[in-house]
Amino acid sequence: MSPEAVTPAEAAAAHARPLDQLLRGPELAEAARIMTICNACRYCEGLCAVFPAMEMRRDFAAGDLRHLANLCHACGACYHDCQYAPPHEFGVNVPKTLEALRPRAYADHAWPRALAPMFDRNGPKIIALTAISVAVFLFAFMAFADPGVMFGVVEGPGAFYAIMPHNVMAGLFGAAFLWAILAFLMGFRNYWRDVEGGLGPRLGRGPDLAALAAGGHDAGRLKNLHGGGMGCFNEDDQPTDSRRLLHHLTFYGFLACLASTTCATAMHYFLGWEAPYSWGSAPVLLGFFGGSAMTVGAVGLARARMKREGALTDPAGGMHAAFTHSLAAVGATGIALLLLRSTPAMGTLLALHLGVVFAFFVAAPYGKFVHGLYRYLALVRHAQETRTHH
Amino acid sequence: MSMDLFGRDWDVLVAGGGNAALCAAITARRAGARVLVVEAAPKFYRGGNTRHTRNMRVAHDHPNEVLTGPYPEDEFWEDLLRVTGGNTDEQLARFTLAQSKELWDYMSSLGVRFQPSLTGSLSLGRTNAFFLGGGKSLMNALYRTAEAEGVAVVYDAEVTAVEIEGAAFRAAEVTHDGQARRVPARAFVAAAGGFEANIEWLEEYWGPAARNFRIRGTPYNRGSLLRTLLDAGAQQVGEPDQCHAVAIDARAPQFDGGIATRLDCIVFGMVVNREAERFYDEGEDFWPKRYAIWGRLVAAQPEQEAYAIIDSRSIELFMPSIFPAIEAGSIEEMAGKLDLPPDRLRATWEAFNAAVRPGDFDPATLDGCRTEGLTPEKTNWARTIEQPPFHAYPLRPGITFTYLGVKVDREARVQRASGGAYDNIYAAGEIMAGNVLGKGYLAGIGMTIGSVFGRLAGQGASSHVA
Structure with a gap:
């Protein structure tokens, strides 16, 4: 130790x-x-x-x-x-x-505190974690799955689970997801207490419903990425709305992907329908459009970042690039899996997609993913402070 | 590239790069003129005093989404008459105020956006339209509009001479990159501000004291075009020895400290000079109504410096300041930190505290809390200064603008000292604001004058298109 x-x-x-x-x-x-x-x-x-x-x-x-x-x-x-x-x-x-x-x-x-150093040189750490995760999935699939299934053509209900049993998949990803949720909640608590301990309005309690709604309203519309109405700036002194639009694509695409997974889980457990689902089904439609939007948005944001005026950015850490690239990788591997699920590439793509997604959720509390959560909480706090102050 | 621009055929040459200049340039451009703007400052410092403004006073008969109530022309006129003490051209002033009614729509058409009055300036919410993001945001919007519509702009380019034949402008000499170029044009708009940053010029009237002044705007407001036009025979308006000065933090940079260097604490304490003597009633009236006299008051003190001293009860009653207060646990310690004679500071302080009469202190009203038996008295918000730590802020005069200008008519045409107007020379903004505001101060009227006359100058100048 x-x-x-x-x-x-x-x-x-x-x-x-x-x-x-x-x-x-x-x-x-x-x-x-x-x-x-x-x-x-x-x-x-x-x-x-x-x-x-x-x-x-x-x-x-x-x-x-x-x-x-x-x-x-x-x-x-x-x-x-x-x-x-x-x-x-x-x-x-x-x-x-x-x-x-x-x-x-x-x-x-960050919670636990011992993982706070993840935010130093965050980019390389996230990339390394993703690479390890993908490698482990590939290795495990090759070690434990039937090579005929892994590299052959498998179709019909349960095709994915021939490679990775559903319970293992659900258990593993459920645990990663719950871990992220726990870390977020503890982070929220730390945040709230931290601001409460500052010199601003003291609220003496946690967020209330009205503030949660007001914060959601501002966050959902990206009201504050708008320069008070003129647009936001990136590469020069001309305001545009492009980053706001790209962020909407990314964020709502991500939500659609979450909805797709939630929908699929519900169909699996409550209706007994096994993936892969048909093109007209809710999980596939949500996943296809959500994943596409997220990928386009994330790539656009990464490109905007590269063009961003040097005066506006702090280059340290690579946290932004790691996050946008992770989002794009989650989206792109998901779409690739969907398009090529009836080919021998399915097993490899499944390992790739699951590896990327797993790393994404495990690392979520320790990378730029948290920006949205803390920003939302900051907006909630701001709404509540404004009400208390006036 | 800029050099090539000077050689082209221009209808309108605009000297200056602030609000008035850009209003003139865009208006002339929209009327079909080919317009060149030459701004003496580099791009970052473009816009003269406009970059430090935040609102524009406009007459209006109905409230709107930002302005909280009506502000009729007559009320505007009464306000102007009061602050200038009649030192205004009534016809021109009334015409300006009438025109100001159109400025909301006009400025919006140029890409300027407004917002409700800023916190701490609620007293202006009815009369003044605040620029979203402040004066530099307004400036950015005007330049974006101008350039998108084909106005050419050159920075670091100063008009150093004008060529006038009889009553007609022929060309200007523009100095850029150390080279003087002759730039002919069919009309000329002089919108290059006052001379507040020209310390040597200020010294002509103020003597060596001017070297201790702080200039709130950029070092580029040197008034060289004003000098050039007056020397060429333009009729003068306004008093050359008058300038608008407020008391700002003495630690402000010599130039361009802008709004952030202001101090609003004077009414809550006592103000002493370098001899540790008080010299004026700190509580004469609400701060927004009095801050404009304190620059002159401090300028009259030894070394042009003074110190506002408050106690710990008052430290949160005013707008936060950019520089930290000088703190001391005792009045002697404060004297040491401010380098004031300790015995005299103690005597002034004791006399002040002893003279404070009991009363109900209330920063929101003229509370009548006063001293008795002092010269001068403090007539409102007088509380003893007794609870340490004591806080002090050093004060210096901060010069905002000058009143000297060229005389214009209601078409913004510059008048000749020998009588009549020039055929094709127009003026707008601070260089002619003295026509309307010959004395005193009314928040936001500089921008009003700049926009009204910028627009008129642009209209007039565009009538000379070939």
């Missing part, structure tokens, strides 16, 4: 302690410096939720800054609108500063 490793009891004790509110590290110090300037200016308050949330604070503890970092959707409008942006000597760059802080904030809120 390394000296940093903690026992579960120690980890639990650590979580009973509120998070450190001191401005440790360059990311927090810079965020505090910039928010102090912004709070004396306030010209951007109509652009998104970050600035009204900032105005509910006079000074900034670490929890406040982590909250603001999660509220920022990186639309870039405040950078272009800022009279104090570089080369001005105040050097105000809100999107880049908050982007640099976000991985630190994710790590600070």
